[in-house]
Every structure is written in structure tokens, then in C-alpha cells.
Amino acid sequence: MSIEFDAPKPVANAQFVLKTVAEEMMRPNSRYFDEHEHEIPWDYIEFMHSAMKAMGGNSLAPREPSPSSPPPEDERHRDDGGKRPPIGYQLIAAQMEALSWGDVGLYHCLPGGGLGAAAVHAAGSPEQREKFLARFHGDKPTFAAMCITEAGAGSDNSAIRTRATLDEKTKEWVINGEKIFVTGGDKSFTEYEKLGRGFIVVWASIDPAAGRAGMRAFVVEGGTPGVRVVKLEHKMGIRVSDTAAISLVDARVPFENILGSPTVDQNPTGFKKAMATFDATRPLVAATGVGVARAAFEFLKERLAEREIHIRYGLPRQKLTSIERDVIDMEIMLKSAWLMVIKAVWMADNKKPNALEASMSKVRSGDICTKITQKVVEMLGPLGYSREFLAEKWMRDAKITDIYEGTGQINRLVVARQILGYSGAELR
Amino acid sequence: MYSFDPTEEQQMLIEAVNKYAANDLRPAARNAEESGELPRKIIAKGWELGLLQASIPETYGGFGERSAVTGALAVEEMAFGDLAGALAVTAPSLFATPISLMGSEEQKREYLPRIVEGEWSPYTAALIEYAFDFDPNDLKTIATLEDGRYSLNGEKAFVSFAKEAQALLVYANLDGQTQAFIVAKEAEGLSISEEREKLMGVNALPLYRVKLTNVKIPVANRLGGESGCAFEQLLASMRIANAAAAVGVANAAFEYSRDYAKEREAFGVKIAQKQAIAFMLAEMRTEIEAMRLLMWEAAWELDTGREDAVKDAYLASTGAADMAMMVTDRAVQILGGHGYIRDHPVEMWMRNGRGFAMLTGLAII
Numbered sequence: 001m002s003i004e005f006d007a008p009k010p011v012a013n014a015q016f017v018l019k020t021v022a023e024e025m026m027r028p029n030s031r032y033f034d035e036h037e038h039e040i041p042w043d044y045i046e047f048m049h050s051a052m053k054a055m056g057g058n059s060l061a062p063r064e065p066s067p068s069s070p071p072p073e074d075e076r077h078r079d080d081g082g083k084r085p086p087i088g089y090q091l092i093a094a095q096m097e098a099l100s101w102g103d104v105g106l107y108h109c110l111p112g113g114g115l116g117a118a119a120v121h122a123a124g125s126p127e128q129r130e131k132f133l134a135r136f137h138g139d140k141p142t143f144a145a146m147c148i149t150e151a152g153a154g155s156d157n158s159a160i161r162t163r164a165t166l167d168e169k170t171k172e173w174v175i176n177g178e179k180i181f182v183t184g185g186d187k188s189f190t191e192y193e194k195l196g197r198g199f200i201v202v203w204a205s206i207d208p209a210a211g212r213a214g215m216r217a218f219v220v221e222g223g224t225p226g227v228r229v230v231k232l233e234h235k236m237g238i239r240v241s242d243t244a245a246i247s248l249v250d251a252r253v254p255f256e257n258i259l260g261s262p263t264v265d266q267n268p269t270g271f272k273k274a275m276a277t278f279d280a281t282r283p284l285v286a287a288t289g290v291g292v293a294r295a296a297f298e299f300l301k302e303r304l305a306e307r308e309i310h311i312r313y314g315l316p317r318q319k320l321t322s323i324e325r326d327v328i329d330m331e332i333m334l335k336s337a338w339l340m341v342i343k344a345v346w347m348a349d350n351k352k353p354n355a356l357e358a359s360m361s362k363v364r365s366g367d368i369c370t371k372i373t374q375k376v377v378e379m380l381g382p383l384g385y386s387r388e389f390l391a392e393k394w395m396r397d398a399k400i401t402d403i404y405e406g407t408g409q410i411n412r413l414v415v416a417r418q419i420l421g422y423s424g425a426e427l428r
Numbered sequence: 429m430y431s432f433d434p435t436e437e438q439q440m441l442i443e444a445v446n447k448y449a450a451n452d453l454r455p456a457a458r459n460a461e462e463s464g465e466l467p468r469k470i471i472a473k474g475w476e477l478g479l480l481q482a483s484i485p486e487t488y489g490g491f492g493e494r495s496a497v498t499g500a501l502a503v504e505e506m507a508f509g510d511l512a513g514a515l516a517v518t519a520p521s522l523f524a525t526p527i528s529l530m531g532s533e534e535q536k537r538e539y540l541p542r543i544v545e546g547e548w549s550p551y552t553a554a555l556i557e558y559a560f561d562f563d564p565n566d567l568k569t570i571a572t573l574e575d576g577r578y579s580l581n582g583e584k585a586f587v588s589f590a591k592e593a594q595a596l597l598v599y600a601n602l603d604g605q606t607q608a609f610i611v612a613k614e615a616e617g618l619s620i621s622e623e624r625e626k627l628m629g630v631n632a633l634p635l636y637r638v639k640l641t642n643v644k645i646p647v648a649n650r651l652g653g654e655s656g657c658a659f660e661q662l663l664a665s666m667r668i669a670n671a672a673a674a675v676g677v678a679n680a681a682f683e684y685s686r687d688y689a690k691e692r693e694a695f696g697v698k699i700a701q702k703q704a705i706a707f708m709l710a711e712m713r714t715e716i717e718a719m720r721l722l723m724w725e726a727a728w729e730l731d732t733g734r735e736d737a738v739k740d741a742y743l744a745s746t747g748a749a750d751m752a753m754m755v756t757d758r759a760v761q762i763l764g765g766h767g768y769i770r771d772h773p774v775e776m777w778m779r780n781g782r783g784f785a786m787l788t789g790l791a792i793i
């Protein structure tokens with residue numbers, strides 16, 4: 001054990017390879033899909049799917065069912081007989097950062113299980129994992145999505161009103177409710193010819209009186225009758241990523257599609273497991289924010305260099321120009337935010353409890369990616385505000401980082417509870 | 429590989445320094461600040477932790493190798509106790525560490541054993557100059573080579589223990605490059621102010637103005653001998669030390685205000701149970717973590733000889749200085765009126781917190 005900052009080789013390699021992918025496959029499409037919202041980037045999806053297959057996995061991570069599910073023991077990099085510590089999350093974080101540098105909206109269109117598969121991974125049985133996750137190894141690109149948020153339940157997701165009741169005669173769950181803000185919901189549920197059959201994971205209560213203890217997740221297969229994508233949202237940014245509203249009216253789901261216990265027990269593990277999913281994914285979402293911020297920051301530095309403006313690192317602040325001070329501050333933010341991501345995922349890889357570090361990395365990334373991208377637009381003046389360049393798009397894309405996967409405020413709450421040793425009841 | 433666990437040895441050191449910081453430095457800090465003097469007994473005890481000794485090879489009287497990461501960990505812990513105390517205990521490093529890292533063989537043999545083998549004795553360095561645009565890479569103190577000797581001219585500020593120092597390492601501008609020169613206390617043309625510097629904070633640390641008028645020194649007294657020294661590496665070491673101390677002070681303020689907020693009641697609850705306070709604390713903790721990692725990375729880069737170390741030490745020092753100001757300011761705010769009263773240490777930490785933007789040169793790892 002010691003303090004070291006060398007990126008492991010596979011991580012460095014992934015960063016190197018994905019930079020090319022980002023430059024070739026993402027950046028040239030960024031503007032088009034920003035301006036053609038709800039158009040599905042088929043060429044990109046198919047290219048990425050075959051590229052991932054060619055790399056031997058079903059995602060860009062070696063043998064990962066999704067970028068956000070716990071990595072299995074990775075054998076591919078164990079060239080020293082398995083003595084190396086695991087780096088699965090570090091690898092995923094680096095990939096997500098690199099691809100988000102390309103285009104964070106297109107990153108969300110990467111085929112795979114996403115948060116839906118992550119929920120199956122976290123809360124499902126081994127049989128369920130096998131049954132539901134095999135599809136992501138198929139010939140066609142396949143998606144899955146997570147449905148938690150409702151119109152009246154955002155950050156406070158224990159207020160979910162979607163109900164699941166058991167039909168004793170048919171042994172089916174009957175689900176009723178309205179879900180919103182489902183990332184990739186359309187590609188996961190709607191049966192497109194070019195896609196494999198996906199699923200959505202729907203959070204519902206089997207016993208509203210039981211509160212959180214009654215909360216369960218259900219795998220709802222693509223095309224299930226009674227389920228409809230009723231709306232695709234029009235968003236400020238990450239427009240190429242579809243954000244669906246999904247209605248469920250007497251939707252029938254097989255009994256075995258419930259993740260976790262079908263009865264309300266004293267132990268509300270289902271909900272806790274869903275929340276545990278966020279401990280794993282928060283630093284990864286933070287990584288996407290760092291990627292967007294880095295894109296904007298590098299773009300700014302390139303424009304400055306064109307005008308022969310070079311940052312004089314090392315000068316006392318009193319001697320720096322305003323531009324130099326801003327750039328230096330941004331670099332401090334960017335570098336430190338990335339290190340916080342790395343520390344949080346390193347802890348996850350080494351099975352150290354990381355709820356504090358995960359949420360801190362998300363707080364920091366949400367803060368700095370909004371600040372940096374906003375500052376870049378300001379500093380570039382008309383070039384920043386113009387849609388001829390991507391800076392303004394990155395500013396719009398960045399904002400979501402501070403909102404999804406727990407808003408900056410919810411994450412502050414999590415951090416505060418951790419550092420104060422308070423329960424949810426003690427610090428609301 | 430990434431890794432964020434200190435080694436076992438480092439962990440033991442952290443614990444030892446933390447104990448000293450908490451049990452010796454912290455309780456003495458307020459009195460020292462008000463009286464302007466830290467008891468020598470306490471400095472001597474800190475010296476016995478052997479931080480400098482452990483960074484100097486056996487050949488020269490020490491028992492180890494310099495590790496910037498280890499140094500940064502130790503400085504953070506010590507500054508967590510008290511900044512002025514930390515700067516006092518580690519003052520001899522300002523003289524010894526540059527010699528150990530870049531001195532000529534003769535310089536190492538002459539100075540290192542006598543510094544590290546005995547008790548704490550005042551050795552120091554003079555880098556800072558009294559100007560709003562002070563720039564360590566563009567010093568106004570000038571060194572010129574005349575008749576086979578260097579002649580130093582200029583004025584230095586904020587020189588710790590200058591009055592009693594056995595010798596000083598004076599940084600001066602030699603043909604546009606910052607270089608360091610060993611100056612004995614009896615050197616002709618060296619004059620040290622009678623009055624101590626009066627600053628906003630770190631008042632327990634005796635700081636002086638030092639004037640150099642045609643101070644002649646032999647060429648052998650240039651740090652590194654004829655070929656000189658790589659100043660940017662030394663500056664990076666000072667900046668990392670500065671950042672580490674900033675993290676330590678900020679962490680002290682964070683923990684103190686956190687504990688206070690968990691005790692203090694208002695409107696029937698602990699104030700920490702109010703989001704307005706809890707969120708401040710969450711942000712303070714997050715910023716501290718961010719700058720600690722940036723500082724660790726720069727230290728690791730220095731240890732592994734990476735080019736980025738110089739730039740990243742600058743970023744860490746700049747970022748940590750801002751962070752320390754933000755965190756200590758909020759600590760005072762969380763204590764409210766009590767934070768403004770000198771019964772509590774947070775106002776002192778806030779005054780110290782502002783110093784990091786200009787105190788590079790008072791510590792080195």
C-alpha cells in the first residue's frame with residue numbers, strides 16, 4: 001500500500017483508444033443530433049455495437065453487462081497470475097470520461113444494459129441475472145433502462161406511487177403507474193427492428209402502507225401490452241439521449257420478474273439495494289461531467305493558443321491576467337474532480353465502503369462541470385455563444401450532471417449525513 | 429496503479445505527528461499566538477519526531493531518504509495542530525532540505541550532520557521579498573559574481589528565526605535565474621531587523637526582515653556549487669508543503685466547526701441538523717478532499733521525477749490556498765458570533781488561512 005497516481009495500463013490504453021473513437025464517431029455527429037432531437041443515431045449505435053463485440057465484450061468494458069454494473073473479476077488484465085488488484089470500476093470511469101469528452105449524449109446511446117441492467121445486477125438473483133442479462137451479448141444492439149422517477153417523486157423517490165399487485169389466479173404482477181425521465185426508455189422498450197428486445201426496470205410498491213419496505217423493482221420486457229412510451233422530452237442538452245415518459249396501465253408481468261422478495265418483510269433490502277446502485281454509479285456519472293468539462297477546457301485552451309495566449313503557470317496571482325487566472329482555476333477544478341472520481345472508484349474496486357467519496361465526487365463534478373463550461377462560453381465571447389462551435393452545447397450538456405443520479409443538493413445531504421454521522425431522520 | 433492508502437510506515441508517522449499536534453501544538457497555539465512565542469520545549473518535542481532526520485541519508489547523519497509524499501502527510505498533520513508551530517518545528521528544513529537535495533558534497537558534509545544530529549537549532553531560508561508582486565522566479569535580490577566571489581544585494585522579508593539563525597539560505601537572482609546561497613550569520617553586510625514582522629496571523633513564528641548589502645560569499649557557498657541548483661524543484665517542494673499546511677489548517681477548522689454544529693442548539697435542534705449548516709460542512713469536506721488529492725498527486729510526481737510536478741505543485745498550492753480561505757471563513761461563519769471571539773480558535777485559523785496565498789517559502793518537504 002502506498003499513495004500512487006499511475007493510471008493502470010488498461011486504463012491508460014482505454015483512454016488512448018477511446019479518444020480516437022470519440023474524435024471519429026462522436027464529435028462529427030454532435031451538432032447534428034443536438035439539432036435533430038429524437039432522431040436515433042443508428043449508424044453510431046451499430047458501429048459501437050460491432051466495435052464492442054470485436055473487443056470481445058458486450059460493452060467497452062471487458063465482460064461488463066453494463067458500464068454501471070459491478071464488474072466481475074476481470075481476467076483479461078491478469079497477466080501476472082491474478083495478483084493485481086481489481087480495476088474494473090477504474091476502467092469504466094476512464095471510459096465514461098473519455099466518451100463523454102466526445103459527446104455525453106451519444107455516450108448515453110451506447111448499447112448495453114445501462115442502469116436497468118445495473119438494477120438486475122444489484123437486486124436480482126443469479127437466475128435472474130442470467131435470464132435478463134444474456135441479451136446484451138446478442139447480435140443486435142440492445143438497451144435497458146431504469147424507471148424510478150415519477151411526476152410527484154423525484155429526489156424523494158420513496159414517494160413513488162406506482163403500484164404492483166399480484167393476480168393470484170395467473171400469478172402475474174399487475175402494474176399501474178406513470179414514470180418520467182427514463183433515460184433510454186424508448187430504445188429499451190419500443191421494439192425497433194434494428195435493436196434486440198430490451199427491458200425497463202420499473203420501481204413500484206407492493207404495499208404502500210409499508211413505505212420503503214414495500215418498494216420493489218420489476219423487469220418489464222420491451223413491448224409488454226399496457227405499457228406505452230407516451231412522451232419523449234425536449235431537453236436543454238444531451239438531446240440525442242432519449243428521455244421517455246412511460247405509462248403502465250394494467251401491465252402484466254410474470255411473477256418471477258420481481259427483483260427481491262415478493263413479500264413485504266421487515267428488511268427493506270430492495271430499496272436499500274437500489275440506493276446502493278447509486279453508490280456505485282455516482283462516481284461514474286461524476287466521470288461523465290469531468291469528460292464534458294475537459295472537452296470545453298481543452299477547446300478553450302486551443303482557441304487561446306491560436307491567438308498566442310499561453311498560460312504562464314507559476315506566476316504569482318497578482319501578475320496573472322484575468323484569462324490566465326480563470327484557466328488556472330479551471331484546471332485546478334478539473335484535475336481535482338478527476339482525482340476524486342478515481343479515488344471513489346478505486347475504493348469500489350477494493351471493496352472499501354465509499355458512500356462518502358462517491359457522493360463527494362458527484363458534488364464536485366456537478367459543480368465544476370457547470371462552472372467550467374459556463375466560464376468557457378463566457379470567455380470565448382461570441383465564439384462561445386455561437387452554435388458554430390460546441391462550447392455552448394457542452395454548457396447545456398453539462399448541466400444535467402448536477403441533476404441526475406442525485407442532484408447536487410441530494411448528494412450534499414448524503415455527504416453531510418456521512419460526515420456528521422446522522423441518519424435520514426436526524427438530517428432531513 | 430492508483431492507490432490512496434499511506435504505507436504502514438507513513439500511517440505510523442501520521443499517528444505520531446497527529447498525537448503531537450493534538451496534545452502539544454494545539455493546546456499551546458492560542459497563548460503562542462497572543463504572546464508571540466511558542467515555548468522551545470514544544471518545538472524541541474516536535475523536532476524529536478524526526479521528520480527532517482528521516483529525510484536525510486545516513487551518510488549525513490540522518491536515517492532515510494526524502495519522500496515528498498511522506499513530508500506532505502506529516503506537514504498536513506502538524507498544521508492541523510497549529511500552523512505557526514508547524515512552521516517553527518520544521519524551520520531547519522528550509523536550510524537543510526535544499527542542501528540535502530541539491531547541495532554539493534562539501535555542503536552536505538559541512539552542514540547536514542550538525543543540523544540533524546543535535547537538538548532543534550535555528551537554521552532558516554530567505555525567499556520572500558516585500559512587494560505586492562513578489563515572484564520567486566523574478567527576485568529583486570541580486571547575486572553577482574565579482575572577483576571570484578558572489579556579492580548579494582537586496583532585502584528579504586518573512587525570514588523565520590533570522591535573528592538567531594546559525595546560517596541562512598538566501599535566494600537571489602543570478603543572471604535571471606533564482607539560485608540559493610549559504611550565508612553565515614556573521615557575514616559582513618548582513619543585517620537583520622530589530623523588530624519582528626507584524627502579520628495578520630502566524631504571530632507565534634518569529635519573522636524578520638533581512639537586508640543584504642554587498643554580502644560577499646565564496647563561490648563554494650552557492651547551493652550545488654558551481655553548477656548551482658534546480659530551483660524549480662525546490663519551489664515545487666515549498667509549494668507542496670504550503671498546500672499540505674493549507675489542507676491541515678482547513679481540516680482543523682472543518683472538524684472544529686463540525687463538532688460545534690453538532691453541539692450547538694437553535695430552534696430545538698442541533699444546528700448541524702439544518703441544511704444551511706450541513707451543506708456548508710459538506711462543501712468544506714469536499715473541497716478539502718479535492719485539494720488534498722491534488723497535493724498528494726503533485727508530491728507523488730515529485731517523488732517519481734515527473735515533469736508535471738512543477739506545474740502541479742503550483743496548481744495544488746494555488747488551489748489549496750483558496751480552499752483554506754473558503755473553509756476557514758465558513759468555520760467562523762458556522763460558529764457565528766462565537767467564531768469571532770478569540771476564545772475559539774477558528775478566527776485564528778481564518779487569519780492563518782489567508783496566509784497561504786503569500787507564505788510559500790516558509791515550509792518545505
